[in-house]
Amino acid sequence: MTAPHYPGSPPSGPGADGWRLFRGDGQSRQVTFPEAPPWRRFTSAPSGSEPSKPLPYLIGxxxxxxxxxxxxxxxxxxxxxxxxxxxxxxxxxxxxxxxxxxxxxxxxxxxxxxxxxxxxxxxxxxxxxxxxxxxxxxxxxxxxxxxxxxxxxxxxxxxxxxxxxxxxxxxxxxxxxxxxxxxxxxxxxxxxxxxxxxxxxxxxxxxxxxxxxxxxxxxxxxxxxxxxxxxxxxxxxxxxxxxxxxxxxxxxxxxxxxxIAEPDGNRLRDIVRAHLEDADLADVDELLDTFLDRRASGELATDQLLNAVFLRKGGVDLSPGGLLEAVLHRLGGTV
Structure with a gap:
């Protein structure tokens, strides 16, 4: 089954590991970097021009x-x-x-x-x-x-x-x-x-x-x-x-x-939709539940959830015990 691909996310490519740009095998190769997440794109506007439109910001x-x-x-x-x-x-x-x-x-x-x-x-x-x-x-x-x-x-x-x-x-x-x-x-x-x-x-x-x-x-x-x-x-x-x-x-x-309080589940869904508006959010609920469970026992930031959703939409395996631990790590207390 081909991994889902969200426009602007790491390409899934042939096989399950097409998103892996770095192999760690010591071999030099030419790779094409995919488009960055919307919140990690840096563009320089001409001097004196209006600032670029910021990412959506939702507040009650x-x-x-x-x-x-x-x-x-x-x-x-x-x-x-x-x-x-x-x-x-x-x-x-x-x-x-x-x-x-x-x-x-x-x-x-x-x-x-x-x-x-x-x-x-x-x-x-x-x-x-x-x-x-x-x-x-x-x-x-x-x-x-x-x-x-x-x-x-x-x-x-x-x-x-x-x-x-x-x-x-x-x-x-x-x-x-x-x-x-x-x-x-x-x-x-x-x-x-x-x-x-x-x-x-x-x-x-x-x-x-x-x-x-x-x-x-x-x-x-x-x-x-x-x-x-x-x-x-x-x-x-x-x-x-x-x-x-x-x-x-x-x-x-x-x-x-x-x-500013930590956003609840409904607000988090709205934030994900606003930042990744073209994405199919069918499997966001699973990541959202995991995020809320982990946030209950330690600090997590909203952008960590956005990172997880972006990677999932690019075909990255975020199973517990793997990359999920690196993306949804606690911000407070002992690492």
Missing amino acids: PAEADVVNAALLLRRPLLVTGHPGTGKSSLAHAVAHELSLGRVLSWPVNSRSTLQDALYRYDAIGRLRESNLRREQACEEPPHGQGPDIGSYVRLGPLGTALVPSERPRVLLVDELDKGDVDLPNDLLAVFEDGEFEIPELARLPEEQDRVEVLTADPEARVPVVRGRVRCSEFPVVVITSNGEREFPPAFLRRCVRLE
Whole structure:
């Protein structure tokens, strides 16, 4: 019996192992890579073009109402939930549905600082450029004719989100709970005031009161006057957290909180249909039941179910004890 083939999935080919590109036998061969799963395709859009349509994102009416409350209040949306429940994808869904352009992303880690998110000033690079010009000219350049300082100032994702614009930008602050314990408090003033200062530009003489600086958008510059950036529309800020630690009450008071629960069986079926709309879902129920059973005893992410369905539709044997264990492995606890 020929294994089923889903368009865009690994080809079944002759025999039961046509999907095996790598044989592990030490022999070199030319293989044709099949099309990747829809959620693992990477395409580069031309500079300045509209972002590509994101994958379908399904959320319940109650959760959508919380998102709307944050939009109306111009408050950051703090999204919590288990890994793989779609916290980060929510920012891209909002940007797509409201036509707000490219999402600005700030992935937080233990070394992240507010300064990095607002802007960076490459003083060393500017000094090197100034010295190079001096050596080539064999004399000191006239006052005010050194390297353009704007070429050495780049706004970070948060700084770019606060640039004045007719429509708000979407800023994803991903996994804030992985940052320094003081980082949430550091963000309070910026979130409250909607502005920040770049001291290196504020100290310039009056004839240099307007400087064009780089941004987090590719090949984009914006003017900064007297070193101050102040938003005209507060950005749509989506902050994600895996719940690894609690945030200060002062920070929580300024956020609208959304807890994304793990999707139930019906929601999971809808998600599979949305992502693999051309697939025959006749045998999805078996994988779905297995997924729900395993999730009951340990963390599993929704994309793991999508991976399993995609492989099954490509003719891959996902019998228990084999590849199924590698695809539907627990995310928490001992492996």
